Amino acid sequence: MFILVNLKAYPCDPIEVATAARDVAESSGVRIAVAPQAADLSRVAETDVETWAQHVSSNGHGSYTGSTLAEAVADNGAAGTLINHSENRRKLADIDGSVTAAERAGLETIVCANNPTQTGAAAALGPDAVAVEPPELIGGDVSVSTADPGIVEDAVAAAAAVDPDVEVFCGAGVSTGEDVAAAADLGASGILLASGVAKADDPEAALVDLVSEI
Numbered sequence: 001m002f003i004l005v006n007l008k009a010y011p012c013d014p015i016e017v018a019t020a021a022r023d024v025a026e027s028s029g030v031r032i033a034v035a036p037q038a039a040d041l042s043r044v045a046e047t048d049v050e051t052w053a054q055h056v057s058s059n060g061h062g063s064y065t066g067s068t069l070a071e072a073v074a075d076n077g078a079a080g081t082l083i084n085h086s087e088n089r090r091k092l093a094d095i096d097g098s099v100t101a102a103e104r105a106g107l108e109t110i111v112c113a114n115n116p117t118q119t120g121a122a123a124a125l126g127p128d129a130v131a132v133e134p135p136e137l138i139g140g141d142v143s144v145s146t147a148d149p150g151i152v153e154d155a156v157a158a159a160a161a162v163d164p165d166v167e168v169f170c171g172a173g174v175s176t177g178e179d180v181a182a183a184a185d186l187g188a189s190g191i192l193l194a195s196g197v198a199k200a201d202d203p204e205a206a207l208v209d210l211v212s213e214i
């Protein structure tokens with residue numbers, strides 16, 4: 001399992017979370033990455049944690065004020081990027097362009113989707129993975145793997161029908177090792193989570209729990 005911790009715009013200390021994630025990844029052998037605010041990418045990457053961007057533009061270099069370029073995040077230490085999110089929805093053409101831009105810059109890609117139908121559509125764009133997240137469960141305290149296990153199984157089937165090489169992650173409300181184990185049993189290859197770590201009093205303890213049943 002791959003655990004990607006999205007810090008969103010939470011008021012956490014990105015270096016504290018990054019250091020905890022690096023240490024837990026090293027001690028557990030589980031792949032853990034952190035996606036901070038774009039402005040924090042470089043100093044998060046300096047902790048040696050695997051670092052991801054929260055999104056990249058479909059634009060390349062040029063007159064594109066306000067764009068976060070794939071090349072720029074790669075140059076500042078990112079190994080991959082989320083693309084699209086329920087909290088910042090993009091059009092299909094933009095998602096397609098961002099996947100292409102990320103691949104051009106050598107970044108791994110995870111496209112977020114709300115449901116199995118969108119998962120299949122996103123898989124057709126050829127990312128490394130699609131993360132399915134029911135919007136109503138995001139930021140809550142009930143895991144998608146408990147509240148809506150069928151959506152994970154259906155998303156896995158939808159992606160496999162389009163492109164068996166595209167992995168499926170799940171997210172929303174995941175906060176314990178039991179949640180992660182349940183997601184793995186449903187066929188998920190990874191977890192996208194945020195509040196369970198970014199809002200935890202002790203991010204390292206939260207991460208230790210998350211990897212405890214892998």
Ligand SMILES: O=C[C@H](O)COP(=O)(O)O
Pocket residue numbers: 006133137138139140171172173174192193194195196
């Ligand atoms: O990007 C992360 C997801 O939206 C999940 O967020 P959450 O773990 O706070 O539910």
